[in-house]
Amino acid sequence: MSEYASTHAADPDQIPRFAVFGSPIAHSRSPLIHRRFGEESGIALNYTAVECRAGELDAALAKFVHAGGRGANITMPHKFDALAACAAVSDRARRAGVVNTLRRDGDAWFGDNTDGSGLINDIAERHRIDLRSRRVLILGAGGAAQGVLPAVFDSGVDSIVICNRTPDRADRLADLIGEPTRVRTVYWDDLRDAGMFDLIINATSAGHGQGMMDLPFSLAGRRTVAYDLSYGTAALAFLAWARAAHCEHALDGLGMLVEQAADSFEVWHGIRPDTEAVYRELRAGA
Ligand SMILES: NC(=O)c1ccc[n+]([C@@H]2O[C@H](COP(=O)([O-])OP(=O)(O)OC[C@H]3O[C@@H](n4cnc5c(N)ncnc54)[C@H](OP(=O)(O)O)[C@@H]3O)[C@@H](O)[C@H]2O)c1
Structure with missing residues (x-):
């Protein structure tokens, strides 16, 4: 269970922040998916979508860290830049050469890739x-x-x-x-x-x-x-x-979206949520 689970849930300012960075990002279903995973797992989290154009990832991440950002998903067009932002990466991210998941470890980013x-x-x-x-x-x-x-x-x-x-x-x-x-x-x-x-x-x-x-x-x-x-x-x-x-x-790719999100959730919180309920919800048009 995550170190963040329930301990900060009472104070909204203390709820750990997560976000997806990309462009275009308005269509992203990731905030809903992670909200559902958090509810299912009893983990309080704040997950938002951040519009971020090519070349702007470093600045956006710096701002996010300043605001208490703990983890991020990275989507197009930033997956190559995200690798460069990491101090350490998983084996699968190193092999792929691109990163879609960032976790703040101390004062540096750890990068992973859950798309595959x-x-x-x-x-x-x-x-x-x-x-x-x-x-x-x-x-x-x-x-x-x-x-x-x-x-x-x-x-x-x-x-x-x-x-x-x-x-x-x-x-x-x-x-x-x-x-x-x-x-x-x-x-x-x-x-x-x-x-x-x-x-x-x-x-x-x-x-x-x-x-x-x-x-x-x-x-x-x-x-x-x-x-x-x-x-x-x-x-x-x-x-x-x-x-x-x-x-x-x-x-x-709706099913992939939910599965890669569950793997990212595990990178951040140490548990992999069940994916079926949110997949059905999205498939039903949520
Ligand atoms: N379901 C999921 O979880 C999931 C996860 C990741 C990505 N995706 C989706 O995967 C897609 C690609 O994302 P990405 O991050 O790889 O984007 P990207 O890095 O910007 O790459 C875009 C690719 O599409 C090609 N392309 C763009 N317009 C084209 C056209 N009109 N005809 C032929 N090829 C074209 C580009 O070719 P050039 O090299 O010639 O420009 C390039 O290979 C997006 O739709 C994204 O939403 C889904």
């Missing part, structure tokens, strides 16, 4: 999908793709192909794993000839903008699992493509 465990938990535990021997396509090479790549690689898949609008970033991501026979890249224009995949992960932020990605139906078959890390309206276009391509599963 959150994704694998959602696919393998909630949706009961066996990832072993799957051919995987990852679309995107930003902070989220980088965060989940080592966990996807470790989950027993056969191979991973990475495709990104900016090809250099895909190459750098593949090099991170350093297993060229199992992790390679493909140009977007060559996707038509890339064959069929058993799992297609959309780790782009394309759904947050106007344009729909140009994806050939030849990528998917009736056994394909299509998974968009985004959720809500940002996931609609990719999931519509997946259904039109007759994928077996078309899943959004």
Whole structure:
């Protein structure tokens, strides 16, 4: 149980502060999720969403610490900068090279990454999908793709192909794993000839903008699992493509969101909350 549990609950100024930093952040469900986890676990906490544009993370974190900040989630576009802000990181964050969870230890940040465990938990535990021997396509090479790549690689898949609008970033991501026979890249224009995949992960932020990605139906078959890390309206276009391509599963990232949050909660408070109730609440449209 957390050192913070109940001890400060009576005085609002003493309640430990947590926050998610990113841009755009208005859509974030993290404050609701962590409030529910706190209620379920009997841990008093104050969790807010902080709009923070590219290049502003260090200043925002300094202000947050001054106000009593104890832990933070980091989302796009700051996951690379968050690593640089840490004095120490977990093995999984070091391997991923990006951080989505910060914990204040003394006068420095400890960094972790729970995106990969959150994704694998959602696919393998909630949706009961066996990832072993799957051919995987990852679309995107930003902070989220980088965060989940080592966990996807470790989950027993056969191979991973990475495709990104900016090809250099895909190459750098593949090099991170350093297993060229199992992790390679493909140009977007060559996707038509890339064959069929058993799992297609959309780790782009394309759904947050106007344009729909140009994806050939030849990528998917009736056994394909299509998974968009985004959720809500940002996931609609990719999931519509997946259904039109007759994928077996078309899943959004809401379950991953809840699972990675539970893992972050454990990093801060030492216990992992049950995720099902808040997942159902969000799925019902909360
Ligand atoms: N469910 C969860 O818990 C969870 C966790 C983390 C992230 N996410 C979601 O994952 C997505 C990516 O986040 P991130 O942190 O990786 O963002 P990021 O670091 O900004 O990276 C964005 C990626 O999307 C690509 N992209 C953007 N617009 C595109 C377009 N129109 N067509 C093709 N590719 C495009 C970028 O390609 P370039 O390199 O060419 O710019 C880059 O690879 C976001 O939607 C985020 O909400 C969900």
